[in-house]
Amino acid sequence: MNRNRWIIIILVAASIMIVWASTWFGWVPWSIFQRMSGNWNLLPNYVVHAPAEIPASTVLSAFTTLLTMFLTGTLILLLFPRRIRRVEKAFHTSPAGLLRLTLFGLLTGVVMATVGVSSALTMSTFPLIFILASILFISAYSGFLALSYTIGHQLMQQANWTDSSPLFGLFLGLLILFALSRIPFLGILMSILYVSLGMGCVIATRFGTGKSWNLSALSEE
Numbered sequence: 001m002n003r004n005r006w007i008i009i010i011l012v013a014a015s016i017m018i019v020w021a022s023t024w025f026g027w028v029p030w031s032i033f034q035r036m037s038g039n040w041n042l043l044p045n046y047v048v049h050a051p052a053e054i055p056a057s058t059v060l061s062a063f064t065t066l067l068t069m070f071l072t073g074t075l076i077l078l079l080f081p082r083r084i085r086r087v088e089k090a091f092h093t094s095p096a097g098l099l100r101l102t103l104f105g106l107l108t109g110v111v112m113a114t115v116g117v118s119s120a121l122t123m124s125t126f127p128l129i130f131i132l133a134s135i136l137f138i139s140a141y142s143g144f145l146a147l148s149y150t151i152g153h154q155l156m157q158q159a160n161w162t163d164s165s166p167l168f169g170l171f172l173g174l175l176i177l178f179a180l181s182r183i184p185f186l187g188i189l190m191s192i193l194y195v196s197l198g199m200g201c202v203i204a205t206r207f208g209t210g211k212s213w214n215l216s217a218l219s220e221e
Contacts, residue, residue, distance in 0.1 A: 015179035083208025105200025143198025148173030
């Protein structure tokens with residue numbers, strides 16, 4: 001077994017342990033903000049619960065969430081394989097290009113959220129908040145799934161598991177990113193990072209169509 005396969009096995013084991021520990025020890029990504037709003041105690045605020053205090057359903061719910069994301073990701077891959085492929089190609093760029101896509105996705109999300117909140121101030125534009133929220137969610141979630149697939153697929157290729165199903169790559173990427181999102185404080189930063197990057201790639205590729213954003217169609221006779 002080559003080194004890259006051992007790396008995948010270690011990543012899978014570490015990710016499962018992080019997800020398990022996040023529920024068992026009551027970790028939440030925003031723990032640091034809870035401490036800052038309290039008595040400014042610099043000591044960790046993670047409560048280590050006795051096993052009897054953590055029901056099995058709590059641990060199971062985390063893995064159920066992961067399974068739900070995998071099933072919805074599988075459906076999206078089956079429905080839009082070519083579009084996901086185009087979004088995946090957008091990730092293969094220079095670090096500067098990835099940074100631009102991340103900033104683009106973050107800026108787009110902030111603008112859409114701002115417009116959505118402002119539209120709720122008047123009754124005539126109030127329905128826009130639901131439309132914009134739906135577009136924002138679809139863009140962010142589909143971008144997250146595409147990024148998960150890209151990470152998992154690249155790891156599988158480096159391990160010479162090229163004959164495996166793309167679904168294995170999707171699950172591997174989802175497991176890694178989901179585990180990172182469960183780490184206190186770091187999980188918030190990582191979530192913002194890969195959601196922004198994913199949404200930036202989705203929007204830059206015009207939702208995977210590969211077409212550019214322009215108004216040339218309006219000039220056609």
